Amino acid sequence: MTKRSESDGPLRVGVIGALGRVGAEVCAAVEVSGDLELVARIDAGDELSTLVDARAEVVVDFTHPDVVMDTLRFCVDNDIQAVVGTSGFDSARLQTLAEWLEGKPELGVLIAPNFAIGAVLSIRFAEIAAKYYDSAEVIELHHPRKADAPSGTAAHTARLITQARQAAGMAPMLDATTQEADGARGNLVGDVRVHSLRIAGLIAHQEVVFGTEGETLTLRHDSLDRKSFMPGVLLALRSIHDHPGLSVGLDEYMDL
Numbered sequence: 001m002t003k004r005s006e007s008d009g010p011l012r013v014g015v016i017g018a019l020g021r022v023g024a025e026v027c028a029a030v031e032v033s034g035d036l037e038l039v040a041r042i043d044a045g046d047e048l049s050t051l052v053d054a055r056a057e058v059v060v061d062f063t064h065p066d067v068v069m070d071t072l073r074f075c076v077d078n079d080i081q082a083v084v085g086t087s088g089f090d091s092a093r094l095q096t097l098a099e100w101l102e103g104k105p106e107l108g109v110l111i112a113p114n115f116a117i118g119a120v121l122s123i124r125f126a127e128i129a130a131k132y133y134d135s136a137e138v139i140e141l142h143h144p145r146k147a148d149a150p151s152g153t154a155a156h157t158a159r160l161i162t163q164a165r166q167a168a169g170m171a172p173m174l175d176a177t178t179q180e181a182d183g184a185r186g187n188l189v190g191d192v193r194v195h196s197l198r199i200a201g202l203i204a205h206q207e208v209v210f211g212t213e214g215e216t217l218t219l220r221h222d223s224l225d226r227k228s229f230m231p232g233v234l235l236a237l238r239s240i241h242d243h244p245g246l247s248v249g250l251d252e253y254m255d256l
């Protein structure tokens with residue numbers, strides 16, 4: 001891959017999951033951007049080779065955790081950079097991706113658990129707060145058509161809180177529960193309990209609740225419209241050429 005310059009014209013973007021709730025918003029945002037060109041819309045049943053025929057330079061993927069790894073394999077093999085919103089990335093998947101990219105050091109792949117700027121900030125605030133509080137739990141609330149639980153954002157937040165607590169040498173959280181109905185205490189991600197609500201009318205929301213003797217801190221973020229993800233997606237598309245290799249989290253592209 002060679003470095004881009006302005007004389008290369010608008011960045012050529014392909015969207016995968018183009019008919020989906022978020023993919024459709026991405027197509028619209030790219031089309032009105034003025035500096036990006038939508039060259040391929042791919043959805044279920046379409047051939048990925050269309051991306052090569054259309055000379056896509058970057059793909060945006062908002063599909064399903066079950067299909068995204070095959071898409072990324074295709075992109076890496078064909079030197080196409082990738083901005084990925086699809087959830088379902090655990091450490092094993094990230095390790096696999098890093099290995100695929102070893103032979104392509106100039107190729108950028110961004111796995112972003114959440115593209116809403118407020119969500120990215122809220123995750124960073126949670127990371128900062130983690131070492132000051134004895135207890136921390138995450139509540140994520142989403143629309144009931146969501147396929148996966150816990151959400152990618154909640155899992156990412158819980159992992160970062162766990163790492164921050166471990167780095168600070170904190171003791172395990174106090175929890176005297178010895179008798180528990182299945183699921184009553186949520187799902188354990190790292191050392192942090194995550195509770196998943198699926199409620200008609202909602203889109204994407206998260207609360208991180210911290211507590212210590214005499215005080216609590218609640219960090220809440222609400223995506224009230226899927227347009228909330230678009231500034232982050234556009235930021236990623238415009239910046240990916242400056243970030244070769246694997247990046248996890250939009251904060252890696254932001255000056256935080």
Ligand SMILES: NC(=O)C1=CN([C@@H]2O[C@H](COP(=O)(O)OP(=O)(O)OC[C@H]3O[C@@H](n4cnc5c(N)ncnc54)[C@H](OP(=O)(O)O)[C@@H]3O)[C@@H](O)[C@H]2O)C=CC1
Binds near residue numbers: 019
């Ligand atoms: N990082 C972030 O900021 C955000 C991430 N997300 C994540 O993005 C993903 C998509 O969410 P959402 O848009 O709500 O989901 P949708 O189900 O609305 O959209 C997914 C689209 O992908 C299509 N699709 C399925 N399989 C393939 C395939 N093999 N190739 C191409 N397209 C395919 C689906 O088609 P069909 O319906 O026919 O199967 C559907 O049109 C989820 O993992 C979600 O968690 C969502 C919002 C923000």
Ligand SMILES: O=C(O)C1=N[C@H](C(=O)O)C[C@H](O)C1
Binds near residue numbers: 087146150154203
């Ligand atoms: O499915 C969704 O809607 C969302 N998925 C992502 C996740 O799993 O965290 C991001 C956001 O919460 C919306």
